[in-house]
Amino acid sequence: MRIEFNQFDEETLNKEATLMTTGNGYLGIRATHEENYRNQDRGFFVRGIFDRTVGTEAAELVNLPDITELELRINEEVFSLNTSRITNYQRFLDLSTGEFVRSLKWQSQSGDWFRIINKRIVSQKMKEQFAFQLIVEPLDTDCTISVKTGINAQVSNGGNQHLIERDLRVYDDCLLAAEYETIESHLTIGLAMRLNKVGTISAKNRKIQTSIQENCQKNQRFVFEKVGYIYSSLENDQPFDSVKEAVNEEISYEQITEEAKECWSDFWAEHRVVVDSQNNFDQLALDFACYHLQIMTPNDPQFSVAAKGLTGEGYKGHVFWDTEIFILPFFLHNSPSVAKSLLQYRYLRLAGAKEKARKNNYQGALFPWESALTGYEETPKYAAINIRTGKRQIISSAIAEHHIVADIAYAVMDFYESTGDQVFMDQYGKELLKETALFWLSRGVEVNGRIEIHDVIGPDEYTEHVDNNAYTNYLAAYNVRAALKQQVGNQELQKQFEEFLDKVYLPNVNDDGLVPQDDTFLNKPVIDLTKYKEQAGNQLILTDYSRQEVIDRQILKQADLVMLFYLQPNAFDFKTIKQNLYYYENRTIHDSSLSKAIHAIVAARIHEAEWAYEMFQSACKIDLNDLPHTSDEGIHGAALGAVWLAAIFGFAGITKGEILEITPQLPKAWNQMQFLFCWKNEKLTIRLTQDTILLMKDSEKELPIRIEGQEYLLKQKLEWSRK
């Protein structure tokens, strides 16, 4: 269970830093090298610490003062990997323990060899705690070792400064503490580190540092440790006092690692999807996905998951529909309370959503396309420069990508139906359903007796400002139907819901068997996309065509109608799904990382397991690939969620409804898969082979299950075989 890079390469530094991030849902530390290298982006993030600097258009997740940098000198020679005298180089993240390690042998100018090991762990028990260890072992000679390290606030988000240094303190020559305040959001941050060695402290230019010097004899070990803490005013009245108190306690790197190992071992016992595949990569990709899903997700209703988790500055740390549709199900079926807290995050931000609706003359709640701490719209106005016009490209998602409203309602119902949690529904769900449904009542327009939804962007962001996007209309109807079913609002409102449902236009198959993605899509010209599909994810098409030219053609960035097929498996018949999957996939570049795995699920459902497997494998390679820069700005959170979705809802063939259905579609390469699945307060163990299904649970309560169309009652154990 390792992600490893066993060759030093300056080209892949930032990708490595992202992929091997250590964290715990509260904080994330990019896996940067201790030494500085050209273009290496350090990153330290705490969920919820957002700030907006003057002149910038959106709040961003603040890149916090660096605690990883360390200058090492041996006999006055500065250690660097930019030397050819390195052997036994290993750099890896152990997914089973959460520990990140670099180990190597280095030869100094004088010809002597040294073993150098750097280790890093983020506590899983005390979310504000993290630790580093450096071991130097002179193999040939005695030496003098110097270390310079501390807290470095000379950091920014791509040049944007977010922090004012309020206070710096030094105690006992081995405790460093600093207090910061964010410039616009006025959050206070306390950051402190305990060192296991006494040094000379200096504080200058937003850096508080210790310089330690020690002699070390041949074959002895120099062991240097830093244990750090970070608190913020988001959950603590006196963050500076709290870090100072925390750092007083002596605790070793080893102790923190032991505790973390235990937590990770418990995590894997509950969350791992175990596959017996001919391709070992499949297991690694699934483990990698589960690891990152866990470290990107705060278990706290005040916060949600950023598109890049806590691994980088990409998307400014904002929350998209990625959370509810791609990431939440992993928690819903593994640790439902975390899924609940993600929905509470939206509930607690109803004020911002209602204000956005009101400002745009709608009723109810229009959730922002991009959300941060406050819940108000955070989508930047502009994206990249348009290569044709030379002008900055307007981002229209905040104006028209309204499906997010129904996506949130969908997740509310998904949670409720999967857990049966009536208290949640009464306390949070109903209001969310009511306000989102109200939005759709006002968003629809009546045209010749039918309700249409005009001027939207569906999930496919290469198609803009269209009428009656099928995904949006079906999800809006689902949203309103859910509100009706849950009997939210008074009788008058219930009547309005009924009327909406009677009249809403749900695009259906045309004479050619196609479901139109929207009113105009099928009339647009088609171009050969082979070249762009081969380079999926690169948005290469935008270098050959202007955005408008892309919009005016049958070109999809990502699953749109196919997304609808995934979320509403029973809305269309098998034949329609099959024909439309082929039609639309052919026109989809998969330039969004959210696309391939969803296609894999729908392909598996139409019994195209091998095609599904191909798409699953390329989805697994969105971060885990040989290209140097695909993940520089952070992990693809939704894509990792979707890898898990593809395994469970694609290959294991689970369909949720009143009754849980299992129609496995294991690819040929998979002999077996096994996982736990929380469903209606039960925890099922599900083990599948090409021809058998084994279901187990602890309680004696009878649970109806449909297997390949036939209904069974599961008590504690059910064995099913195809023969």
Ligand code: BGC
């Ligand atoms: C995708 C969106 C997604 C966003 C954040 C965009 O490229 O088109 O669907 O929500 O990235 O991941």
